[in-house]
Structure formats: structure tokens, C-alpha cells
Amino acid sequence: MSVLEVVLRSVAVLAAxxxxxxxxxxxxxxxxxxxxxxxxxxxxxxxxxxxxxxxxGVKFAQKEDITPRAADxxxxxxxxxxxxxxxxxxxxxxxxxxxxxxxxxxxxxxxVLAATSVGALGxxxxxxxxxxxxxxxxxxxxxxxxxxYELPLVLAVASACLAAGTLSLSGVVEAWSPWWLLWQxxxxxxxxxxxxxxxxRPPFDMPIADAELVMGPWTEYTGLRFAFFLLAEYAGIVVFxxxxxxxxxxxxxxxxxxSLGWLWTxxxxxxxxxxxxxxxxxxxxxxxxxxxxxxxxxxxPLALIQLALTGIGVVMTS
Amino acid sequence: MTSLDxxxxxxxxxxxxxxxxxxxTRQVVHAxxxxxxxxxxxxxxxxxxxxELVALVLVLxxxxxxxxxxxFALMLTRAPIGPDLVHAVPAWRRVLAGLAGxxxxxxxxxxxxPLADGAVQRREISNKAVATxxxxxxxxxxxxxxxxxxxxxxxxxxxxRGAGAGVDTSSDRLLARLGHVDPAEGRSDVSQTGKKSKxxxxxxxx
Numbered sequence: 001m002s003v004l005e006v007v008l009r010s011v012a013v014l015a016a017x018x019x020x021x022x023x024x025x026x027x028x029x030x031x032x033x034x035x036x037x038x039x040x041x042x043x044x045x046x047x048x049x050x051x052x053x054x055x056x057g058v059k060f061a062q063k064e065d066i067t068p069r070a071a072d073x074x075x076x077x078x079x080x081x082x083x084x085x086x087x088x089x090x091x092x093x094x095x096x097x098x099x100x101x102x103x104x105x106x107x108x109x110x111x112v113l114a115a116t117s118v119g120a121l122g123x124x125x126x127x128x129x130x131x132x133x134x135x136x137x138x139x140x141x142x143x144x145x146x147x148x149y150e151l152p153l154v155l156a157v158a159s160a161c162l163a164a165g166t167l168s169l170s171g172v173v174e175a176w177s178p179w180w181l182l183w184q185x186x187x188x189x190x191x192x193x194x195x196x197x198x199x200x201r202p203p204f205d206m207p208i209a210d211a212e213l214v215m216g217p218w219t220e221y222t223g224l225r226f227a228f229f230l231l232a233e234y235a236g237i238v239v240f241x242x243x244x245x246x247x248x249x250x251x252x253x254x255x256x257x258x259s260l261g262w263l264w265t266x267x268x269x270x271x272x273x274x275x276x277x278x279x280x281x282x283x284x285x286x287x288x289x290x291x292x293x294x295x296x297x298x299x300x301p302l303a304l305i306q307l308a309l310t311g312i313g314v315v316m317t318s
Numbered sequence: 319m320t321s322l323d324x325x326x327x328x329x330x331x332x333x334x335x336x337x338x339x340x341x342x343t344r345q346v347v348h349a350x351x352x353x354x355x356x357x358x359x360x361x362x363x364x365x366x367x368x369x370e371l372v373a374l375v376l377v378l379x380x381x382x383x384x385x386x387x388x389x390f391a392l393m394l395t396r397a398p399i400g401p402d403l404v405h406a407v408p409a410w411r412r413v414l415a416g417l418a419g420x421x422x423x424x425x426x427x428x429x430x431x432p433l434a435d436g437a438v439q440r441r442e443i444s445n446k447a448v449a450t451x452x453x454x455x456x457x458x459x460x461x462x463x464x465x466x467x468x469x470x471x472x473x474x475x476x477x478x479r480g481a482g483a484g485v486d487t488s489s490d491r492l493l494a495r496l497g498h499v500d501p502a503e504g505r506s507d508v509s510q511t512g513k514k515s516k517x518x519x520x521x522x523x524x
Contacts, residue, residue, distance in 0.1 A: 071399070072347075120386055121385070128347055128389070136393060140394060147383060167371070
């Protein structure tokens with residue numbers, strides 16, 4: 001791989017990383033506005049409030065960057081980047097089409113999981129370093145939640161990889177067949193719920209519950225650093241949605257997939273992202289004990305059953 | 319000196335420096351975060367040598383789960399911002415610890431240095447090869463290890479629940495600390511604010 005190719009690929013991944021989360025953010029504004037009859041996001045710029053996102057961006061850039069005096073200065077300042085950068089790495093390993101991928105590594109499924117698990121550290125660092133009890137409580141809740149939901153998430157991905165016989169995401173799509181929609185359905189459900197919890201999106205937003213903890217670990221953040229946390233959240237939605245599309249919905253498989261494959265992947269991923277947004281509008285927040293109960297008593301056994309089911313299927317058909 | 323040598327040396331130096339900082343810093347949370355950097359350095363070394371799967375699993379398990387758990391435990395108990403003076407140890411103990419560390423390093427170096435032939439060689443090890451070794455040749459040690467971990471987990475549960483395990487289990491206390499409604503108190507109470515104060519006082523009384 002020449003230097004030029006490396007640069008081009010990196011720029012392409014960076015561009016995708018900057019564009020897709022904004023698209024999801026825009027979609028969330030408009031979908032929530034329609035579903036909940038909110039008028040606010042529909043004014044700025046005239047037609048359908050298209051300029052709302054731009055206005056938000058300008059607002060974030062204008063705000064003063066404040067570091068509280070009692071905070072642990074360095075950790076407070078680098079936390080947003082620790083939350084953001086792992087998703088950039090994960091984005092680089094997600095394939096859109098056969099050959100259309102930032103970098104094709106043999107164990108890309110593990111790479112994406114490892115990268116997203118590092119992102120959780122950013123939230124913990126932010127919550128602790130803020131020297132604020134609400135932020136610390138939020139970080140505690142988020143650590144408890146992330147540790148619990150990591151296990152079902154990894155097991156669900158392991159099941160899909162086991163079914164495909166490879167750890168490469170491109171390989172999973174190659175091995176995918178429509179039967180998987182039935183065969184891997186429990187795993188897909190576990191993945192969707194666990195991914196939602198990893199993203200700390202409603203109904204799993206106990207760590208940033210705004211009615212109790214102001215904004216959880218992000219309480220003390222202002223301006224661009226706060227915007228980076230938001231960007232990390234939306235990049236997370238993009239990464240997990242695309243991962244879901246690639247693992248369970250067949251990625252670029254569809255009509256004309258030789259030329260339009262990337263469009264299929266993006267379309268499927270976007271549908272999952274819409275579902276994630278819909279969940280936020282549709283369900284109230286879960287309590288901490290309900291969260292833990294769901295992870296350990298429902299999702300984990302379901303994931304194990306799926307793993308056994310996959311094992312039986314693989315042995316029977318091979 | 320090839321670029322592989324350079325990459326290996328950089329990752330190794332990162333791991334060593336971060337490891338030293340992790341044991342020498344006076345701030346517990348900083349120590350945990352330096353541990354993350356050290357682990358990433360080790361993962362980088364493994365990547366340079368071509369052991370992709372091992373490196374990724376190291377990051378996934380140690381950084382993603384174990385360090386998060388460590389940070390959780392630190393924050394739940396006592397993690398002040400700034401140097402932790404409560405747990406300061408006298409100088410002679412620090413010297414002894416340094417000597418023990420140096421002795422271990424010397425022992426490892428004496429054992430490992432004769433094996434190294436200078437050049438960093440990259441050996442592409444496929445994921446399948448790792449799986450075949452792990453679940454073929456080494457399957458019994460692997461299973462024995464998991465049984466050991468399971469036994470430790472169950473023992474920890476038994477210890478934490480204690481002898482008089484009533485309603486007040488440690489998990490309930492933990493959840494109460496996280497700000498959730500205590501299951502021991504009635505759930506029918508609608509008033510959120512009243513509930514919280516009641517919970518708090520109940521926690522103190524116990």
C-alpha cells in the first residue's frame with residue numbers, strides 16, 4: 001500500500017466519520033420533531049428547519065471552553081478525544097462493499113468491538129475528572145452499565161462470526177444468506193438492545209438522566225468539548241447501525257450489489273439508526289435495577305442460547 | 319534497523335514508561351489510566367509481531383472490561399482528585415518495592431535476552447491457527463482455567479453476601495448508591511423527591 005493510498009483512505013474514513021453522524025443527528029432532529037409534535041427544530045432556515053444543525057454547530061463553537069478549577073485538568077481535557085477517536089478507528093474497519101473499506105483486516109469484527117469498548121473510558125474519565133458529584137454518579141452508572149452489556153454484545157457478535165466461520169466483517173457478509181434473518185434473530189435482538197445500552201441512548205440513558213444528574217458525566221463540559229461528546233454519541237450510532245447491517249442484514253447483499261452494494265449497506269444501516277432514534281422517542285428511561293436485570297437475566301441467557309443454536313446449525317450443515 | 323524494529327521499540331518504550339508511571343504515580347485513577355496506556359503499548363508490540371487476534375482481545379478484555387471495572391471500583395470507594403496522601407508509604411518500603419521490581423526484571427531479562435536474535439520478525443499467525451491451538455492442544459488447561467475463575471467468582475459472591483444474607487444484600491446497597499430506588503422499600507410510592515430522601519435516610523439508618 002503506497003503512502004498516497006494510505007492518505008486517501010484515511011481522508012475518506014475521516015470524511016465518512018464527519019458526515020454520517022451529522023446525517024443521523026439531522027434525522028434525529030426531524031424525526032423527533034414529527035413524532036413528538038415538537039415545533040422548535042422546524043423553524044431555523046425556513047424549509048423544515050434545515051439550518052438547525054448548522055445553528056447548533058455555530059453555537060457550540062462560540063461558547064467558552066471552561067475547565068472547572070477543582071477538576072483534574074489534563075484528564076478533563078483529553079476525555080472527549082478518548083471518547084471520540086475509538087469510533088474513528090472502528091469506522092475505518094467497517095466495510096461498505098466488497099473492497100470498499102478503510103482497511104481490511106482479518107479480525108475486523110474484534111477490532112470494531114475492541115475500539116468501541118475503549119470509547120467507554122472517555123465517559124469514565126470525564127465523569128471522574130469533573131470533580132462534580134453528579135458527573136461522578138453518572139460515570140459510576142455508565143461503568144456499571146457498560147460492563148454488564150459488553151458481555152451479551154460480544155456473545156451476539158461471536159454467534160454471527162461463528163455462523164460465518166470467520167472474524168472478518170467482509171467474510172460475514174459473503175457467508176450471509178436470507179436464512180440468517182430467522183436463524184440469527186435472537187442474536188440480532190440481543191445485539192440491538194446491548195448496542196443501545198452501550199451507546200447510553202434512551203431507554204438506557206440512566207448515566208446521563210437529565211432529570212436527576214443534570215447531564216451525567218458531561219455536566220461540566222461546554223462548547224466544543226461538549227460537542228465532541230455529542231459527536232461521539234452519533235458516531236457510535238453510525239458504527240453500531242452499520243455493524244448491525246453488516247452482521248445480521250447481509251450488508252451489501254441486494255439487487256445490483258456489484259455496483260450499488262455500498263448504497264445497500266448505508267440504507268440498511270440508516271434504517272437501523274432510525275430505529276435507534278425511534279426507541280428514544282417511544283420508551284421511557286429504565287431504572288438502574290431494571291437495566292441490570294435485563295442484561296443478566298434476559299440478554300445473557302438469550303445470547304448463550306443463540307450461541308448454542310448457531311453451534312448446532314454450523315455442525316449440522318457442515 | 320527496519321521500520322518493524324522502530325515500531326516495536328516505540329510500542330515497547332510506551333509500555334515500559336506507562337507501566338513505570340502507573341506504579342509510581344500518587345493518584346490512583348491516574349495509575350489505572352497509565353495502565354491503559356501500558357496495555358495499549360503491549361497490544362502494539364503484539365500487532366507489530368503479527369499476533370493480531372491476541373492484541374485485539376487484550377484491548378477488548380483488559381481495557382474494555384477489566385480497567386473499566388477497576389475504575390468503577392475506585393470511584394465507588396475512594397478516588398480523590400489530586401495526590402492520595404492517606405495511603406502514602408514510608409521510603410524504605412518504596413526502596414524495597416523498587417528492588418523487588420528490579421530483581422524480577424533482571425531475572426526475566428536474563429531468561430529472555432539469550433533467546434532474542436536482534437531482528438524483529440513478523441510472523442503472520444492466522445486466527446484459525448490460534449483457534450486450533452487454543453481449542454485443540456491447549457483445551458484442557460483452558461477449561462481448567464475457566465473453572466478456576468468460576469470458582470473464584472462464586473467464592474467472591476459468597477464472601478460478599480456474608481452469613482446473614484437478608485434483604486440488605488450488597489447488590490441492593492450498590493444499586494442504592496447508584497441512585498436507584500431501593501427494592502426493599504415499596505415501589506408504589508409515586509412522589510420522586512419524597513422517595514429519594516426516604517431512600518437516603520433508610521440507607522443511613524442501616
